[in-house]
Amino acid sequence: MPISRRELLKALAAAGALLPTATLAKPRGRAGHVVIIGGGIGGATAAKYLRLAAPAVRITLIEPGNRFLTCLRSNDVMVGHMKLDDITFTYDALRSRYGIEVIHDRCIGFDPKRKTVQLDRGGKLGYDKLIVSPGIDMIHGDVEGYNREVAESVMPHGWKAGAQTLLLKKQLEAVPAGGTWLMVAPPLPYRCPPGPYERASLVAEWFQRHNPTAKVVILDPKDAFTKDVPFRKAWERLYGYNTPNSMIEWIPAAQGGKVLRVDAAAGIVHAQAGAFRADAINYIPPQRAGTLAFRLGLTNRDGWCPVNRRTFESEVVRDVHVIGDASVADAMPKSGYSANSQAKVAAQAVADMLAGRTPGEPAMINVCYSLVSQDYGISIADIFKVVDNRIIKLPASGVSPITDSPAQPLLEAIYQRNWHRTFANDCFA
Amino acid sequence: MKKTCLALTLATLLCGGAAVAGNSARTNAMPEWDSDQLEQILTRANTGNPVEGERLHHYLYCSACHGHDGNSPSRNWPSLTGQKPDYVMKTLLDYRQDMRRDHYRKAEVMTRMTRLLDETQMADLAAYYASRPAPVVPPQTKPLLAKKGARLARDGDGKRGIAACSGCHGEHGESGITPDTPALAGQTPEYFILAMKMYRDGMRTSDLGGVMRMFAKPLTDAEIEALAHYYASLGSKREAMR
Amino acid sequence: MSLSQRLARLFALITATFAASAIAGKEPAIATGKMLGDTCASCHGTRGKSFDEYMPSLAGIDRQQLVRAMRDYRADRRASVVMNRIAKGYDDREIEAIADYFSRIR
Numbered sequence: 001m002p003i004s005r006r007e008l009l010k011a012l013a014a015a016g017a018l019l020p021t022a023t024l025a026k027p028r029g030r031a032g033h034v035v036i037i038g039g040g041i042g043g044a045t046a047a048k049y050l051r052l053a054a055p056a057v058r059i060t061l062i063e064p065g066n067r068f069l070t071c072l073r074s075n076d077v078m079v080g081h082m083k084l085d086d087i088t089f090t091y092d093a094l095r096s097r098y099g100i101e102v103i104h105d106r107c108i109g110f111d112p113k114r115k116t117v118q119l120d121r122g123g124k125l126g127y128d129k130l131i132v133s134p135g136i137d138m139i140h141g142d143v144e145g146y147n148r149e150v151a152e153s154v155m156p157h158g159w160k161a162g163a164q165t166l167l168l169k170k171q172l173e174a175v176p177a178g179g180t181w182l183m184v185a186p187p188l189p190y191r192c193p194p195g196p197y198e199r200a201s202l203v204a205e206w207f208q209r210h211n212p213t214a215k216v217v218i219l220d221p222k223d224a225f226t227k228d229v230p231f232r233k234a235w236e237r238l239y240g241y242n243t244p245n246s247m248i249e250w251i252p253a254a255q256g257g258k259v260l261r262v263d264a265a266a267g268i269v270h271a272q273a274g275a276f277r278a279d280a281i282n283y284i285p286p287q288r289a290g291t292l293a294f295r296l297g298l299t300n301r302d303g304w305c306p307v308n309r310r311t312f313e314s315e316v317v318r319d320v321h322v323i324g325d326a327s328v329a330d331a332m333p334k335s336g337y338s339a340n341s342q343a344k345v346a347a348q349a350v351a352d353m354l355a356g357r358t359p360g361e362p363a364m365i366n367v368c369y370s371l372v373s374q375d376y377g378i379s380i381a382d383i384f385k386v387v388d389n390r391i392i393k394l395p396a397s398g399v400s401p402i403t404d405s406p407a408q409p410l411l412e413a414i415y416q417r418n419w420h421r422t423f424a425n426d427c428f429a
Numbered sequence: 430m431k432k433t434c435l436a437l438t439l440a441t442l443l444c445g446g447a448a449v450a451g452n453s454a455r456t457n458a459m460p461e462w463d464s465d466q467l468e469q470i471l472t473r474a475n476t477g478n479p480v481e482g483e484r485l486h487h488y489l490y491c492s493a494c495h496g497h498d499g500n501s502p503s504r505n506w507p508s509l510t511g512q513k514p515d516y517v518m519k520t521l522l523d524y525r526q527d528m529r530r531d532h533y534r535k536a537e538v539m540t541r542m543t544r545l546l547d548e549t550q551m552a553d554l555a556a557y558y559a560s561r562p563a564p565v566v567p568p569q570t571k572p573l574l575a576k577k578g579a580r581l582a583r584d585g586d587g588k589r590g591i592a593a594c595s596g597c598h599g600e601h602g603e604s605g606i607t608p609d610t611p612a613l614a615g616q617t618p619e620y621f622i623l624a625m626k627m628y629r630d631g632m633r634t635s636d637l638g639g640v641m642r643m644f645a646k647p648l649t650d651a652e653i654e655a656l657a658h659y660y661a662s663l664g665s666k667r668e669a670m671r
Numbered sequence: 672m673s674l675s676q677r678l679a680r681l682f683a684l685i686t687a688t689f690a691a692s693a694i695a696g697k698e699p700a701i702a703t704g705k706m707l708g709d710t711c712a713s714c715h716g717t718r719g720k721s722f723d724e725y726m727p728s729l730a731g732i733d734r735q736q737l738v739r740a741m742r743d744y745r746a747d748r749r750a751s752v753v754m755n756r757i758a759k760g761y762d763d764r765e766i767e768a769i770a771d772y773f774s775r776i777r
Contacts, residue, residue: 049709337713344709363702365710367753381753383760396759406545407489411752414538418725419714426717492750502740502749505727531724538725569733
């Protein structure tokens with residue numbers, strides 16, 4: 001009796017369910033199977049660069065969403081200079097150009113001994129190497145009165161691009177004439193260290209045009225922040241900072257910037273310096289590694305994922321590499337640029353290990369551009385090396401110098417806008 | 430001089446108007462100069478102060494892309510030394526008036542940079558670049574291709590309606606009389622190729638009356654490349670001052 | 672061989688080994704040109720391919736041109752907005768490895 005292909009497959013699948021999973025999950029071919037979980041900047045870059053380094057390896061990317069919105073430049077969406085579409089990218093090129101299998105599903109568990117991951121709808125998937133790029137999650141319960149519900153309604157964080165970005169935009173536009181827009185900045189470590197200050201700057205610029213007597217207040221649990229020297233110089237030049245008419249007021253920890261509790265209904269934030277009533281409140285909470293990292297048991301006591309700094313292989317679970325914001329990367333900031341750079345190092349290490357080679361010396365970089373206005377950019381650029389399993393920053397690079405040339409901040413602003421396009425291509429296309 | 434005028438007149442008579450009309454049919458046509466208006470404004474081109482121009486070249490980061498001494502160290506951007514003042518002035522004005530594309534997109538860097546300048550400063554920059562010798566032959570110049578380009582540049586190709594480039598740009602690529610005929614000697618070949626292709630595709634519209642668009646139209650990629658290396662090879666022979 | 676002779680020999684051996692490793696230590700391992708080049712790709716495009724108005728392509732660049740550009744940036748001989756800071760993070764051997772990598776890409 002002839003058996004149809006479909007019936008054969010069905011029969012095999014049924015038999016497979018009875019076999020030990022590891023046997024079933026063994027990938028075809030000798031080149032190996034790499035599963036990547038998380039299709040953000042880290043995961044997408046890892047998939048693409050692994051393909052460039054290892055043409056024969058089977059690569060599967062697991063990501064629930066079918067589009068990705070970069071946090072990069074989402075501040076521009078908030079103030080109306082860009083649309084959500086401008087920061088939205090698909091997985092089409094990873095599929096068609098790089099032969100990466102992209103599965104839109106959620107990883108709900110894994111078995112590190114048998115080397116399988118459990119998908120929500122798609123069953124079990126075996127791997128030789130697993131790369132995870134879990135991103136971040138918000139910690140909601142640290143301050144009285146602030147919880148998930150408040151974060152999703154009256155005090156959005158907007159720290160993941162999408163619906164909250166648009167909510168922030170709506171709240172900004174609703175600030176009455178002469179009103180106050182207040183930001184609660186997060187403690188370190190958090191995603192995109194200059195992000196809060198760029199956002200506050202662009203809000204001030206928006207007010208200059210649409211609501212010139214309104215004010216921006218930043219409550220900060222820190223006494224310093226990245227690029228604070230060029231940021232504050234630019235605030236002086238553009239927004240009257242350090243004058244009685246400053247549009248931006250930055251209240252650091254030393255001046256009582258730490259928040260004690262919030263009253264969401266009244267729109268009041270109680271900080272050490274006193275009570276602040278505001279017409280719009282952007283609360284950016286403390287952060288930890290994304291839920292996935294916890295679910296897979298990859299985190300340390302601080303809520304981040306310790307890794308071998310040369311390969312990004314987890315120090316907790318073998319053959320699992322953790323990249324991006326969730327990883328412990330010492331001097332490297334939690335930025336998209338860092339995630340992209342770490343993804344390339346991890347991809348090369350995975351390709352080397354699968355081929356039986358010892359991974360070579362890693363090379364990493366981070367460049368963060370920030371806009372202080374649409375025509376005024378500043379940046380930080382650093383090169384990193386690994387010494388004794390610590391990522392150190394080489395001393396020579398650093399922050400934009402302050403010059404009196406009008407061309408310098410203007411060029412940085414133009415570079416920033418164009419860079420976003422090139423960078424997204426390096427990750428997704 | 431006579432030859433130049435002839436070529437230009439001929440070009441304008443034959444196809445200048447047609448080329449412009451053809452281009453404006455594109456969806457995103459760029460604005461173009463009224464020749465009287467341009468002539469008026471270019472009278473200032475020869476009044477610049479080269480010392481002030483050199484200061485601006487560094488102060489405004491022109492040097493970042495066009496080179497410390499105006500010899501472009503990159504393939505993306507043109508060298509500016511030895512360029513004639515009215516061409517530089519016109520180009521800066523083109524950018525400021527939002528008339529230019531670069532690399533097939535609306536030019537952003539130069540458009541924004543030129544808005545930092547007034548016309549006196551533009552003339553100063555023009556005077557500085559004009560005061561310097563022609564760019565040094567770029568290291569990537571290919572002598573074999575240069576040889577091929579030489580014949581076409583000197584003689585053109587009458588059968589295919591290609592005029593001799595030297596008619597307008599000078600026997601040695603030292604430039605011609607109209608404000609839109611630049612010096613080409615020593616120019617970065619990759620930049621030259623890009624500019625010619627943009628003319629050919631009607632994407633660069635800074636030529637008065639569409640003359641370059643018309644001359645570039647029949648050229649093949651290989652011919653453009655040969656011309657690029659020919660003109661690059663005509664640059665100064667000495668090492669760049671560093 | 673007396674004990675003191677043997678000790679002297681051992682000492683000489685240790686010294687020689689130490690000296691050899693110290694010399695080797697002067698030339699620590701560097702990343703491959705590709706690994707270093709990948710750090711450029713986040714701005715200059717994957718494999719250095721991005722020919723546009725603001726970002727120069729590195730693919731197929733003349734080797735010496737790139738070496739000279741990086742050295743000039745590093746020494747602040749060439750003005751730039753970002754590159755002079757970045758170039759300070761690479762030593763001569765790394766710059767040459769980067770130049771080898773990009774100059775061979777077609």
